[in-house]
Amino acid sequence: MAKNAVITHPESLKRPAGPSEYAKDPVNASLSKADKIALYTKMARVRHFEQRCIRTYQQGKIGGFLHLYVGQEAVAAGTISLLGKFDHIITGYRDHAHGLLVGMSMKECMAELTGKVTGCSKGKGGSMHYFAPDKNYWGGHGIVGGQAPLGTGLAYAVKYRGQKGSCLTYMGDGAINQGAVHEAYNLAALWDLPIIFVIENNGYSMGTSQERSTAHPGCLAKRAEGYNMAWDVVNGHDVYEVRAKTAIALKRAHEESKPTILEIFTYRYFGHSMSDPDKTYRDKEEVKGYRETKDPVFLFEKELLNEGVLTKELVESINAAAMEEADAAAVFADESPEPTLADITKHIYWEEDNRGPKTTSSGTIIFE
Amino acid sequence: MAVISYREALRAAMREELKRDENVVIMGEEVAQFNGAYKVTEGLLKEFGPKRIVDTPISEAGFIGLGIGASMLGIRPVMELMFWSFSYVAFDQVVNNAGNIRYMSGGLINCPIVIRGPANGGTNVGATHSHTPEAILASHPGIKVVCPATPYDAKGLMKAAIRDNDPVYVMENTILYNDKAEVPDEDYIVPIGVADIKREGTDLTIVAHGRAVITSLKAAEILEKEHGVSVEVVDLRSIRPLDEETILASVRKTHRALLVEENKPFCGVDAQIAYLIQSRAFDELDAPIGRVSSIDAPQIYSKKLEDLQLPYPARVVAAALKVLA
Numbered sequence: 009m010a011k012n013a014v015i016t017h018p019e020s021l022k023r024p025a026g027p028s029e030y031a032k033d034p035v036n037a038s039l040s041k042a043d044k045i046a047l048y049t050k051m052a053r054v055r056h057f058e059q060r061c062i063r064t065y066q067q068g069k070i071g072g073f074l075h076l077y078v079g080q081e082a083v084a085a086g087t088i089s090l091l092g093k094f095d096h097i098i099t100g101y102r103d104h105a106h107g108l109l110v111g112m113s114m115k116e117c118m119a120e121l122t123g124k125v126t127g128c129s130k131g132k133g134g135s136m137h138y139f140a141p142d143k144n145y146w147g148g149h150g151i152v153g154g155q156a157p158l159g160t161g162l163a164y165a166v167k168y169r170g171q172k173g174s175c176l177t178y179m180g181d182g183a184i185n186q187g188a189v190h191e192a193y194n195l196a197a198l199w200d201l202p203i204i205f206v207i208e209n210n211g212y213s214m215g216t217s218q219e220r221s222t223a224h225p226g227c228l229a230k231r232a233e234g235y236n237m238a239w240d241v242v243n244g245h246d247v248y249e250v251r252a253k254t255a256i257a258l259k260r261a262h263e264e265s266k267p268t269i270l271e272i273f274t275y276r277y278f279g280h281s282m283s284d285p286d287k288t289y290r291d292k293e294e295v296k297g298y299r300e301t302k303d304p305v306f307l308f309e310k311e312l313l314n315e316g317v318l319t320k321e322l323v324e325s326i327n328a329a330a331m332e333e334a335d336a337a338a339v340f341a342d343e344s345p346e347p348t349l350a351d352i353t354k355h356i357y358w359e360e361d362n363r364g365p366k367t368t369s370s371g372t373i374i375f376e
Numbered sequence: 377m378a379v380i381s382y383r384e385a386l387r388a389a390m391r392e393e394l395k396r397d398e399n400v401v402i403m404g405e406e407v408a409q410f411n412g413a414y415k416v417t418e419g420l421l422k423e424f425g426p427k428r429i430v431d432t433p434i435s436e437a438g439f440i441g442l443g444i445g446a447s448m449l450g451i452r453p454v455m456e457l458m459f460w461s462f463s464y465v466a467f468d469q470v471v472n473n474a475g476n477i478r479y480m481s482g483g484l485i486n487c488p489i490v491i492r493g494p495a496n497g498g499t500n501v502g503a504t505h506s507h508t509p510e511a512i513l514a515s516h517p518g519i520k521v522v523c524p525a526t527p528y529d530a531k532g533l534m535k536a537a538i539r540d541n542d543p544v545y546v547m548e549n550t551i552l553y554n555d556k557a558e559v560p561d562e563d564y565i566v567p568i569g570v571a572d573i574k575r576e577g578t579d580l581t582i583v584a585h586g587r588a589v590i591t592s593l594k595a596a597e598i599l600e601k602e603h604g605v606s607v608e609v610v611d612l613r614s615i616r617p618l619d620e621e622t623i624l625a626s627v628r629k630t631h632r633a634l635l636v637e638e639n640k641p642f643c644g645v646d647a648q649i650a651y652l653i654q655s656r657a658f659d660e661l662d663a664p665i666g667r668v669s670s671i672d673a674p675q676i677y678s679k680k681l682e683d684l685q686l687p688y689p690a691r692v693v694a695a696a697l698k699v700l701a
């Protein structure tokens with residue numbers, strides 16, 4: 009393959025529409041009917057939440073940036089569905105789905121977007137900076153690639169503490185060209201850290217198609233070879249496949265304490281963020297093609313209908329409930345109070361927020 | 377004279393310099409095909425082609441460093457950072473390499489690079505995207521920093537920066553991009569290191585840079601109308617070099633000084649200016665120097681509070697009245 013050739017789904021990942029060949033993979037075959045319905049429900053919730061976000065944004069209630077995940081749901085849903093007590097995650101700014109999937113509520117997520125004190129970060133972080141450390145979710149990072157060393161550090165801490173865990177470190181296809189990512193790769197491989205670098209390859213970094221940004225040896229994950237690291241490519245439209253291949257990497261992390269790079273092919277339907285008119289760098293037909301033939305939520309729905317796990321009625325009620333939940337979150341965000349002026353200078357230093365016998369430093373720390 | 381926006385003024389400066397000097401190259405994320413994340417470079421790819429207008433991967437340390445290296449060999453790269461916040465990824469290049477190479481080579485090597493992009497809060501994008509690093513960067517000898525507040529200055533300073541033989545960091549402001557004003561059609565530059573009196577007055581000197589100038593002009597208006605105070609507004613335009621004489625001359629005239637900036641207070645630009653005034657015009661002062669900066673915390677996301685975190689006219693008016701009391 010030429011150095012900068014377009015990476016589309018590798019041949020091995022192209023398969024005729026129809027049942028997923030990964031349905032019978034042990035991690036999927038072992039799912040109960042209820043598990044499968046729950047997984048589908050989670051994906052539907054992510055989609056409806058984000059579609060509700062568009063409305064809230066258009067109403068002028070969300071400022072700054074809003075990066076939507078619509079089209080990519082199977083990536084976060086599939087990978088996160090496998091995680092256990094000592095497995096952690098960290099991602100970039102396209103972070104809503106990951107938050108909802110680890111169990112954050114739509115309410116706290118929506119309220120964060122509108123800058124309310126009831127938001128997950130108390131209105132301090134915004135769309136790009138969700139955090140839920142109690143759910144092993146370490147953000148939500150606005151600087152492209154900045155999370156890669158952090159994820160490596162989380163994996164280091166897991167290993168240090170002797171836990172059978174890992175850190176899934178998500179990033180985009182553009183992020184892999186940051187120096188920090190390469191340094192993280194090397195450290196992860198050199199020190200045998202239990203990490204999975206998940207490249208969510210949606211084909212574009214802002215308006216730059218992947219072949220205009222990246223020199224690679226056939227695919228992005230293959231850079232792993234330069235670090236003597238395992239890698240794989242994954243069809244990210246099929247949540248079963250995402251689970252099957254993530255399970256292998258997770259086992260490698262848990263049992264051998266070894267890193268993996270997983271490149272998961274996916275697609276975003278909307279512009280890079282809400283402020284991207286999305287008119288210049290890809291054509292409408294391309295987006296339409298993905299929506300119509302590779303939609304991860306719809307494909308899984310079809311899969312489960314065929315399996316007899318879902319019924320039309322169930323699909324409708326799940327989606328109606330998700331929409332209702334998203335609407336309720338928007339109302340909650342509307343009705344929530346703003347943070348106050350005094351909140352600006354809170355949460356800067358642990359010591360300032362915890363003055364007492366245990367605090368030792370003195371002197372002015374916040375300046376006029 | 378044409379009325380153009382701050383954004384168009386920057387673009388006009390780059391276009392004219394691209395035409396004037398074939399060594400000028402524009403480089404950055406999304407600057408070419410996408411026409412710039414903030415459309416500052418719109419149309420330049422079409423006009424000058426892909427050799428002169430170059431899209432980069434998201435590799436700030438790499439491409440900024442590359443620009444610095446190319447400048448050593450006589451290229452005049454004008455590098456766009458989508459936000460100055462992202463310079464932190466490239467800090468070693470921006471500070472250690474660009475700032476030291478001339479000194480360490482005993483003057484053998486020049487580094488005529490321009491790095492430009494927005495450096496401001498106030499757009500509700502959170503702490504990671506709202507840095508104002510002019511003071512941090514200007515604290516390194518070897519580096520020049522300018523902060524235009526108006527379309528006229530944006531164009532003139534950008535052209536001066538491109539012609540300069542040292543690294544010049546141009547800090548723009550996304551909130552100012554749509555501001556419009558008259559800008560000459562003919563070639564001109566605003567020399568780096570020359571402040572500008574944006575409003576003349578006799579009772580109080582306000583020293584500001586960047587958008588704080590605009591805020592201060594609004595405050596001056598209110599002070600005049602509602603309090604009968606005549607305020608002089610000194611726009612620094614350039615942080616390093618710093619036009620000390622213009623600041624001092626104004627303070628010697630009004631005998632009172634208020635310093636306004638959007639930086640956080642600790643070691644902000646105003647700390648340097650306060651030192652200057654007290655050391656060289658101490659006897660001229662009728663009151664302690666006043667100061668307004670951003671509230672000392674990482675930039676908050678909440679729009680309502682971020683507007684309060686930054687200096688705004690009412691806060692400047694209140695601080696001015698204190699200095700005048």
Ligand SMILES: Cc1ncc(C[n+]2csc(CCOP(=O)(O)OP(=O)(O)O)c2C)c(N)n1
Nearest residue numbers: 102150151152180181182183212213214462
């Ligand atoms: C260091 C840094 N440089 C640039 C940006 C601006 N930026 C934000 S997202 C983005 C594109 C990233 O694309 P990719 O990694 O493919 O992720 P995707 O948006 O497709 O999920 C850019 C250039 C940034 N946030 N941080």
Ligand SMILES: [Mg+2]
Nearest residue numbers: 180181212213
């Ligand atoms: Mg991408």
